[in-house]
Amino acid sequence: MTQKDPTLKKRANLRDVAKAAGVSVATVSRVLNEPGVVKKETLEKVQKAIADLRFVPSAAARAINSGRTRFVGALVPTLDNAIFARFLAALERRLSQDGLSLIVATTESDLEVEAEKAKGLVDIGAEGLIITGATHAAEFHDLIERTRIPTIVTSYFDVSNPFPTIGYDNKAAAQLALRHLIKLGHRRIAVVHGPVHNNDRTQARLSGLHELNWDGEITTVETEISLRGGAEATARIVNRSVKPDAILCLSDVVALGVLFGLQSNGISVPDEVSLMGLDDLPSSAVAVPSITTVHLPVSTMGERAAIALARWISTQERPEPERLEADLVERSSTIRKRAFDEYG
Amino acid sequence: MTQKDPTLKKRANLRDVAKAAGVSVATVSRVLNEPGVVKKETLEKVQKAIADLRFVPSAAARAINSGRTRFVGALVPTLDNAIFARFLAALERRLSQDGLSLIVATTESDLEVEAEKAKGLVDIGAEGLIITGATHAAEFHDLIERTRIPTIVTSYFDVSNPFPTIGYDNKAAAQLALRHLIKLGHRRIAVVHGPVHNNDRTQARLSGLHELNWDGEITTVETEISLRGGAEATARIVNRSVKPDAILCLSDVVALGVLFGLQSNGISVPDEVSLMGLDDLPSSAVAVPSITTVHLPVSTMGERAAIALARWISTQERPEPERLEADLVERSSTIRKRAFDEYG
DNA sequence: GAGGTTGATGAAACTAGTTACATATGTCAA
């Protein structure tokens, strides 16, 4: 006898409620989904049974019928950089307007990890994916190809990408920054950037700089994308025999780290060296001096990606890529390089 | 060219695969779950059918049988404060070790929003919840009571809470900070804190300060928890006729904002005023001067919360509360207040 | 009073998997 232990009351289901209320399962289902069509007395009877049995409909059983799980996944390199946190915040905010929840998974910029986590998300029923950048593992492409799950690339704009991309042109953004420094008369520029390996955004930004074919001197320093990384990179730059006129950081976190690094070396920004970032984090506006940067519209990107993905899921129509403009934000960390005869 | 995918023939299911491979559904299920017991030829036949039909098992159908959806939800006030981003990163990392995904939802510190989003998470099948702080809406408590979903409170330690709490003692953390400033001889302290409304962590920190019954002078300034909020609070403090010896910020982001605010007012830290934070974000270690703070073990908290929740879900045994210690990190933004006769 | 319409409800089929149990075949020992 599989006798039911009354203390081990396992979760009540729709049949239990129907029995308790003395109605059919169809009626209980109606009470849940279209209470308007149920007679008042019946409605109350059923609602009482639902309350008594503490009945909570099973999400899985609903999903099996509707074919909808109502959540999507986002794969970002890290949460530690505020740029992704801001993007995700906007993404989540907009998705919830369409009744979609967001599962966040971090990849640590590792393509294997990304493929693995994507598999996990699909396995648990994600209806769509938001990914970062254009480079992905073969297994990842396989997975998407097999499942045909709506997938949108962000932080990258490229019409020829197999996935719809919603993002900015990383090359152009970096060029915008460099052109500004050039316009200010700087000739020797140190570029501080994050790891190039597996990061096509950084790669695109760097190649954008080189494609300008500028005749000034560019030296590059690779470091971790973090405040500490910026501070460390500064040490390397400061120890050189030839000092740069300007330092261009391809991420704002790094720029702030460099600012701190320069300050602890007693080097004044912008008097002794101009400093520029790229991202436009809130910290850049508030820092002293405030940091000139290129604004990347990550909140807009989150919103647009959410809208596009939600629509893709509901209409089955693949969205068009969207290019978002990055623009220059001039602040106090950059000044015109004084010509030789302007000095004392 | 937003046109309908021509391959819209609805997804193949297990029955389709069984038919295509000429076997029963049970055999297909075995191929998926225990391929070892299936004869090699059959296995290959079925795998070919799976590949041909691009069959992907339905997560919902699996969930309905196993009763498991393999994801949990976390409700945090915001992603914009790195303290939560760091916590979530650790939480997600550890959960994925137990095969659990994490849905992140932000509440903007609004209890109604929290209750609503919690409902959404339960509706889509979350197996557990991680929440922030001890104060929640009545509907939220109702929901948890009805569903009996494993729920853990973080960022707060309190043995008498209806939910198991895994966190630090906010009162003690704030007291640790204040005691340090007192020990350094400061007598007039400005305390900058985030919104008190609906934020029991801030409330606890403030009441911790008052409960010390110190005979020095404490003035408080409420502001938004952000860099900008810190900068704004600074303006208010600087405009006072009586200047404080030290400024204690109950969040590190705010402390950095205050540092910037002081710098732009030409006030030197720590020479003219000592500055202290609470959280210990990476920025506090790298800032110039580096900011003295109280370290809150948020990564450990994420890990412990993940472990406890995963265990609760699998064993049905409610975990014990865990108190994590906060400790003082002395850096360069605080110095001993010089006695009157030390001057000049 | 027959026929039509509306409203409320129920029986059973349906979603897409897993799994308990039954069955068929093959191997080996008695």
Next chain:
DNA sequence: TTGACATATGTAACTAGTTTCATCAACCTC
């Protein structure tokens, strides 16, 4: 040669909902 057992597979019941279709009573119309 037969029973015992393992191996491989199939049948059908099961998970927990939604939905279609049928039923029946009440009311209205002609």
